[in-house]
Amino acid sequence: MLEIKDLHVCVAEDPSEKILKGVNLTIGKGEIHAIMGPNGSGKSTLSKVVAGHEAYEVTQGDILFEGESILELDPDERAHKGIFLAFQYPVEVPGVTNKNLLRQALNTIAKEQGREELDPLEFEDYAHEKLQLVDMKPEFLERSVNAGFSGGEKKRNEIFQMAVLNPKLSFLDETDSGLDIDALKIVANGINQIADEEKSVVMVTHYQRILDYVQPDFVHVMIDGKIAKSGEKDLALKLEEQGYDWLHEEVAVSVNGEQN
Amino acid sequence: MSETEALESMVGGEYKYGFTTDVEYEDFPTGINEDIIREISRRKNEPEWVTEFRLEAYEKWKQMEEPEWPNVEYQTPDFDKVQYYSATKKNNGKKPESLDDVDPEIIETYEKLGIPLQEQKQLQGIAVDAVFDSESIFTTFKEKLAEAGVIFCSISEAIQDHPELVKEYLGSVVPKGDNFYAALNSAVFSDGSFVYVPEDTVCPMELSTYFRINNMQSGQFERTLIICEDNSHVSYLEGCTAPMYQENQLHAAVVELVALENAEIKYSTIQNWYSGDEKGKGGIFNFVTKRGHCRGDNSKISWTQVETGSAITWKYPSVIMQGDNSIGEFFSVAVTNNRQQADTGTKMIHVGKNTKSTIISKGISAGESNNSYRGQVKISPRADNAQNYSVCDSMLIGQTCGAHTFPYIESANPTAKVEHEASTSRVGEDQIFYLQQRGMDEDDAISLIVNGFCKEVLKELPMEFAVEADKLLGIKLEGSVG
Numbered sequence: 002m003l004e005i006k007d008l009h010v011c012v013a014e015d016p017s018e019k020i021l022k023g024v025n026l027t028i029g030k031g032e033i034h035a036i037m038g039p040n041g042s043g044k045s046t047l048s049k050v051v052a053g054h055e056a057y058e059v060t061q062g063d064i065l066f067e068g069e070s071i072l073e074l075d076p077d078e079r080a081h082k083g084i085f086l087a088f089q090y091p092v093e094v095p096g097v098t099n100k101n102l103l104r105q106a107l108n109t110i111a112k113e114q115g116r117e118e119l120d121p122l123e124f125e126d127y128a129h130e131k132l133q134l135v136d137m138k139p140e141f142l143e144r145s146v147n148a149g150f151s152g153g154e155k156k157r158n159e160i161f162q163m164a165v166l167n168p169k170l171s172f173l174d175e176t177d178s179g180l181d182i183d184a185l186k187i188v189a190n191g192i193n194q195i196a197d198e199e200k201s202v203v204m205v206t207h208y209q210r211i212l213d214y215v216q217p218d219f220v221h222v223m224i225d226g227k228i229a230k231s232g233e234k235d236l237a238l239k240l241e242e243q244g245y246d247w248l249h250e251e252v253a254v255s256v257n258g259e260q261n
Numbered sequence: 262m263s264e265t266e267a268l269e270s271m272v273g274g275e276y277k278y279g280f281t282t283d284v285e286y287e288d289f290p291t292g293i294n295e296d297i298i299r300e301i302s303r304r305k306n307e308p309e310w311v312t313e314f315r316l317e318a319y320e321k322w323k324q325m326e327e328p329e330w331p332n333v334e335y336q337t338p339d340f341d342k343v344q345y346y347s348a349t350k351k352n353n354g355k356k357p358e359s360l361d362d363v364d365p366e367i368i369e370t371y372e373k374l375g376i377p378l379q380e381q382k383q384l385q386g387i388a389v390d391a392v393f394d395s396e397s398i399f400t401t402f403k404e405k406l407a408e409a410g411v412i413f414c415s416i417s418e419a420i421q422d423h424p425e426l427v428k429e430y431l432g433s434v435v436p437k438g439d440n441f442y443a444a445l446n447s448a449v450f451s452d453g454s455f456v457y458v459p460e461d462t463v464c465p466m467e468l469s470t471y472f473r474i475n476n477m478q479s480g481q482f483e484r485t486l487i488i489c490e491d492n493s494h495v496s497y498l499e500g501c502t503a504p505m506y507q508e509n510q511l512h513a514a515v516v517e518l519v520a521l522e523n524a525e526i527k528y529s530t531i532q533n534w535y536s537g538d539e540k541g542k543g544g545i546f547n548f549v550t551k552r553g554h555c556r557g558d559n560s561k562i563s564w565t566q567v568e569t570g571s572a573i574t575w576k577y578p579s580v581i582m583q584g585d586n587s588i589g590e591f592f593s594v595a596v597t598n599n600r601q602q603a604d605t606g607t608k609m610i611h612v613g614k615n616t617k618s619t620i621i622s623k624g625i626s627a628g629e630s631n632n633s634y635r636g637q638v639k640i641s642p643r644a645d646n647a648q649n650y651s652v653c654d655s656m657l658i659g660q661t662c663g664a665h666t667f668p669y670i671e672s673a674n675p676t677a678k679v680e681h682e683a684s685t686s687r688v689g690e691d692q693i694f695y696l697q698q699r700g701m702d703e704d705d706a707i708s709l710i711v712n713g714f715c716k717e718v719l720k721e722l723p724m725e726f727a728v729e730a731d732k733l734l735g736i737k738l739e740g741s742v743g
Contacts, residue, residue, distance in 0.1 A: 079698075085698070096714055106701060166700070
């Protein structure tokens with residue numbers, strides 16, 4: 002599904018600020034991955050770069066989606082291909098209802114993919130079905146996008162949007178942060194219902210907690226702009242117990258090793 | 262983006278109404294003096310009192326100076342080079358009896374503008390008065406309106422056919438010498454619309470006027486007068502476009518509204534005059550005086566404007582709430598892009614008791630434009646329990662534009678309540694990225710953000726025009742971000 006090859010990324014306005022320094026990552030169809038790591042290690046940047054954020058510049062390497070490079074594509078063109086990003090800080094769009102945004106988004110994507118667009122009534126039915134996945138009431142559709150939402154509502158809204166747009170690959174950037182345990186369960190439940198053997202999910206997170214509810218197939222640890230270690234679920238548990246320090250040491254050793 | 266889409270977006274982003282219609286004009290000298298004013302009046306076959314009205318206004322105008330307080334910069338028009346009257350040869354100053362007598366080029370022009378005049382194609386439920394330069398060309402649904410007792414015609418026709426009404430109300434809301442451009446208009450006014458709704462009548466359809474400036478040299482000095490008698494209701498909309506010329510053209514209009522007891526007038530404007538090119542060359546100078554008078558108790562006047570065009574805009578649709586319990590409203594979206602400058606807002610004058618006014622102003626600036634809100638709320642000593650609520654929000658797109666707010670509040674009555682809120686926001690890259698990530702292209706994203714920002718105002722527009730306004734905002738701001 003997604004292949005990230007030796008990806009180097011810097012801040013577009015300040016090329017001296019290098020954030021990703023050779024990321025390699027392969028996400029297969031139907032897989033759930035978790036990317037963990039300390040603050041500032043480049044996890045969020047990686048999500049944004051995959052989605053095509055202009056603030057970052059790829060200086061080396063490639064990102065292949067279904068075998069084709071997407072580096073030259075605008076964010077909307079990547080979305081049309083089926084890439085979705087659940088934002089760490091969902092953006093408020095006052096005066097634009099959730100319904101309007103999602104119907105326009107869904108129909109734009111449908112058009113690009115050569116599928117039929119939904120009329121307002123069909124969309125209403127479709128959206129109501131998806132609302133149940135995140136335990137939200139129909140009134141939610143009429144509210145302005147994220148405006149005046151609580152932190153938890155914003156995160157649930159991201160998962161709801163993911164459910165509506167039905168992407169092939171979703172990056173969830175710290176969707177679990179700031180959620181109480183009930184909200185976390187609702188969000189996790191939503192993700193589990195959306196994910197199937199056709200769809201891939203990448204969860205970027207600080208905490209092992211959500212992985213109790215959404216079982217990852219693979220866990221990666223990012224440190225200083227690289228994937229320092231990959232493993233299975235037990236890696237996340239080890240991180241929870243021991244923190245990241247032991248990995249820093251491992252990275253330092255391997256960097257020294259490379260130099261030798 | 263595919264090639265066709267790229268092409269569409271390029272074409273769409275340009276001013277769509279910038280074409281010129283090839284018609285022959287009657288000769289008329291440029292400049293302004295007593296003889297020219299008399300000649301205008303003569304060609305329009307006006308009674309003596311109208312000629313006198315014009316001449317008195319001219320005398321006042323000569324004594325006046327152009328206002329300098331608006332927050333706009335421009336080269337004062339050379340009033341000797343403006344042509345104050347422009348009639349096509351074919352019509353020779355007389356309104357055609359039927360559509361057969363109208364120059365086919367002009368009919369085609371309106372068709373291109375989306376305002377078909379032929380009976381079988383006319384917009385349903387909307388009566389249209391088509392004004393081309395200084396002349397009203399044609400008015401649709403006149404007979405149907407007459408059945409309801411509603412008079413809808415050009416002001417020139419009204420002067421001929423209903424002189425007693427015009428005489429009673431003309432200049433009663435905006436006096437001849439009210440301000441520099443109102444005085445100029447009063448001296449040389451050409452066509453505009455006249456609406457009279459008799460007592461206890463709800464006007465059966467939307468009324469609208471479509472103003473088109475075509476002649477390069479002529480100014481347009483429209484004069485509109487709307488009178489709504491007791492217990493009556495009317496909704497009126499005007500639309501404006503002009504060709505793209507290198508030179509600036511002058512548009513100085515006066516609009517007067519009179520609402521008697523329990524009457525309600527809703528006046529909407531979609532102003533899309535040519536705004537000049539990216540470097541600020543050409544475009545319309547839009548200097549307009551619009552005022553409504555809530556003369557009777559429980560009357561209501563509501564202004565809604567979507568201002569997207571013109572190089573310079575200077576316009577403050579106002580309401581004088583004289584009747585007790587009367588209501589004044591002003592809903593405005595003003596968009597400026599490239600080098601446009603707008604200084605617009607309202608005046609709400611509370612005279613009667615329990616009068617209420619609402620001001621919702623949304624200013625959007627992009628490019629290197631400058632957008633100012635200027636509003637006055639005045640509460641007179643007699644206006645017990647008057648209330649005003651104002652919201653002025655500004656949105657900036659890009660780094661090189663400006664937004665300004667100049668609120669003036671004067672209250673001479675301690676029981677009055679006045680609330681004013683203001684905010685300024687920037688369309689952030691984050692907002693655009695968020696919507697793009699959901700699949701929308703950049704232009705659609707901006708259009709959605711802006712429409713959300715203006716929603717409170719757009720919902721005030723009559724249905725038929727809300728869609729048009731929506732599209733217009735999108736087109737206007739296409740490509741305005743990096």
